[in-house]
Amino acid sequence: MDLDPSKILIRYNVQMEKAQTPEDMAAEKYPKAEPAKTISKAIFEGEEDDVVEGLKKAVAAGADPIKMIDDVLMPGMKIVTDLYDIGVIFLPNVMMSADAMLAGIEYCKEKSGSAPTPKGKVVCHVAEGDVHDIGKTIVAALLRAAGYEVVDLGRDVPVDEVIAAVKKEKPMMLTGTALMTTTMYAFKEVNDRLLEAGIKVPFQCGGGAVNQDFVVTYELGVYGEEAANAPQMAEMILAGKSLKQLKEHFHMH
Structure with a gap:
């Protein structure tokens, strides 16, 4: 019997985990275009200041702050919740990301003087x-x-x-x-x-x-x-x- 013992009883997802960190998995989902990419990364990392910094630059370059909420902040947060749903990241990460994203929403609201219509x-x-x-x-x-x-x-x-x-x-x-x-x-x-x-x-x-x-x-x-x-x-x-x-x-x- 020349079985290779290293291949036995390894959960298939352990192998995936080794190959890909949560950061790698998130990076694959980031939008390609800037500033959405940088802002999505900042949301994933829970960096409030970087989220707001990215939005500042975008708004200075002429982006509509309310559109930024729908087009950049929401999809950025969805990357986080998708990874949470499949068990790659955990609640503390999600909370940090949510805080960073909400800081971004607050900034966009201030800038535009109006708020997006809530879904409900x-x-x-x-x-x-x-x-x-x-x-x-x-x-x-x-x-x-x-x-x-x-x-x-x-x-x-x-x-x-x-x-x-x-x-x-x-x-x-x-x-x-x-x-x-x-x-x-x-x-x-x-x-x-x-x-x-x-x-x-x-x-x-x-x-x-x-x-x-x-x-x-x-x-x-x-x-x-x-x-x-x-x-x-x-x-x-x-x-x-x-x-x-x-x-x-x-x-x-």
């Missing part, structure tokens, strides 16, 4: 009694990075406040995160109160304590295992998918 509005909150807001912060950042307006109610938000915000803001979607089993029952109450008021807004629920078995017990709930599910869900709602279709797509049967 989402209300985010952490369940009543729960002070762990890292999950919600990530959800809000990813939604903003994908072009949605986010009304962030913060952490430990009383059910009454959630209902009032949904009535006032009329969002396309509501998100709730909970880290503790004791606090996730607030979601059921939010659901019941919304239904009483005749409001059928998709309610994405996630976080450490929350699981699908719990979320399927109430009508408006859609379970989001990952923070990245929030923008995916919003896109599906924009595309006209029903609550039933959302559940079918995101729930493991």
